[in-house]
Amino acid sequence: DVKVTQSSRYLVKRTGEKVFLECVQDMDHENMFWYRQDPGLGLRLIYFSYDVKMKEKGDIPEGYSVSREKKERFSLILESASTNQTSMYLCASSLSPFGAYEQYFGPGTRLTVT
Amino acid sequence: QKEVEQNSGPLSVPEGAIASLNCTYSDRGSQSFFWYRQYSGKSPELIMFIYSNGDKEDGRFTAQLNKASQYVSLLIRDSQPSDSATYLCAVHSGGGADGLTFGKGTHLIIQP
Numbered sequence: 001d002v003k004v005t006q007s008s009r010y011l012v013k014r015t016g017e018k019v020f021l022e023c024v025q026d027m028d029h030e031n032m033f034w035y036r037q038d039p040g041l042g043l044r045l046i047y048f049s050y051d052v053k054m055k056e057k058g059d060i061p062e063g064y065s066v067s068r069e070k071k072e073r074f075s076l077i078l079e080s081a082s083t084n085q086t087s088m089y090l091c092a093s094s095l096s097p098f099g100a101y102e103q104y105f106g107p108g109t110r111l112t113v114t
Numbered sequence: 115q116k117e118v119e120q121n122s123g124p125l126s127v128p129e130g131a132i133a134s135l136n137c138t139y140s141d142r143g144s145q146s147f148f149w150y151r152q153y154s155g156k157s158p159e160l161i162m163f164i165y166s167n168g169d170k171e172d173g174r175f176t177a178q179l180n181k182a183s184q185y186v187s188l189l190i191r192d193s194q195p196s197d198s199a200t201y202l203c204a205v206h207s208g209g210g211a212d213g214l215t216f217g218k219g220t221h222l223i224i225q226p
Contacts, residue, residue: 108157
């Protein structure tokens with residue numbers, strides 16, 4: 001059974017703070033993803049990674065960076081949080097870049113920036 | 115620009131009836147198709163995936179794919195109140211590790 005965990009369910013930060021969101025998967029998946037989900041806009045891909053130390057920009061990377069130092073862990077970093085980054089952040093993983101593209105999601109982190 | 119379109123609903127279906135959810139996609143190169151269920155305040159949960167034209171059945175769920183029409187659907191038989199949720203259609207455009215493109219979801223309400 002795939003297990004994706006995220007470090008926090010709820011987080012409140014102030015404008016300008018540096019924010020770290022952590023994601024861990026326990027199924028030896030190659031690929032990991034960060035999305036944000038907003039009402040009326042749906043799920044949008046921020047960044048993804050297909051291997052350790054590799055990263056690719058998604059559709060909305062501005063204002064974010066990522067880190068993948070270990071296969072099981074993928075971190076999303078908000079260098080200087082802003083109110084428009086208030087959102088639900090969802091981490092996902094999938095098995096392989098060459099098939100088995102189905103993604104499994106963590107429980108999500110609801111981030112509020114004040 | 116890859117797009118996945120779904121009717122936002124709400125789609126109201128009586129308990130015990132068949133719920134039919136539809137999705138169209140713009141990228142003809144799309145290879146893999148997924149349906150997720152998302153309860154309010156929760157993360158998306160994978161229900162089914164389909165790669166080939168035709169039908170794929172899993173319990174009360176049937177996914178249908180028509181690549182020529184760029185259309186994928188999800189049928190839920192014997193609908194239960196617990197099926198009330200938002201259903202997300204997602205598409206992968208084949209090859210590589212890039213992310214899925216999601217529709218905005220259809221809100222399904224099963225009326226007891």
